[in-house]
Amino acid sequence: MTDAMVTDRWGQMWLPLRPLASDDLLAGVYRHARPEALGMRYIESNPQALSNLLVVDIDHPDAAMRARWQRPEWWPNVIVENPANGHAHAVWALSEPVTRTEYARRKPLALAAAVTEGLRRSVDGDQGYSGLLTKNPVHTDWDAVICNSDHLYSLNELAGCLAEAGHLPPASWKRSKRRNVTGLGRNCSIFETARTWAYREVRHHFGDSHGLHAAITAHVHELNTEFPEQLLWNEAQDIANSIHRWITTQSRMWADGPAVYEATFTTIQAARGRRSGQKRLANSRQIWSSDD
DSSP states (O other): OHHHHHHHHHHHHHHOOOOEEOGGGOEHHHHHHHHTTTTSEEEESSSSSSEEEEEEEEOSSTHHHHTTOOOGGOOOSSSEETTTTOOOEEEEEEEEEOSSSSSSSSHHHHHHHHHHHHHHHHHHHOOOOOSSEEETTSSSTTTESSSSSOOOOOOOHHHHHHHHHHOOOHHHHHHTTTGGGTTTHHHHHHHHHHHHHHHHGGGTTTTTTHHHHHHHHHHHHHHHSSSSSSSOHHHHHHHHHHHHHHHHTTTTHHOOOOOHHHHHHHHHHHHHHHHHHHHHHHHHHOOOHTTT
């Protein structure tokens, strides 16, 4: 495939209009106009509010082979290889972009995170890669291969292929190793952790929506600092806004008020205590019976 054809196919898949870009990551990453960015070695993978490209960093000398091995139905659309060491970025393009703003639906975002993690596992990709920047396939420093130019994937299609191959992670993966979660999974991890915390925090802020918003915002940004590659400030703020908006406009806990909340909270705690006691009793009986 000629350089002109690679440029044309990549231009159809790549959406940012004023992306972050750099020729030397140590010298800094700055926003540039799209034509200028296309002349630089590293470019932002997706627009700030959307993700239509899922990118995996493969730090192995056989990266291009790994990205295509035993997966003819779900080859990456593009592989961008460093000819000096064989390392590469593999890129899968989605037929429908996933929204990442505070108005985004959480299930597609969570599925996109799980699919990205599954793609990473399928090639033993870099766990620390954030997905923010990718090697520019039209730059002469890299060798780019368009593997699949005629097909854009749906998330469900990729999830099905990954599940069949045994690479799709369980639902618990983003919570069990939160500090190691990267890319879209980082967004979902912060959201899941913060919303659970916020449901308990509500009891201290009835009648004070601004105070609740401030508390959620502080907690979200605190969670964000735990990641080596943090979300952009506005992305973390979108998460805080989304949680606050749902609690104050959609949830029964806020509408029913403190009395109902406390009664519900007490009931839930009591039920948990009973289950815990029953489990301890069952374990004790098992231990005593095994000593006979």
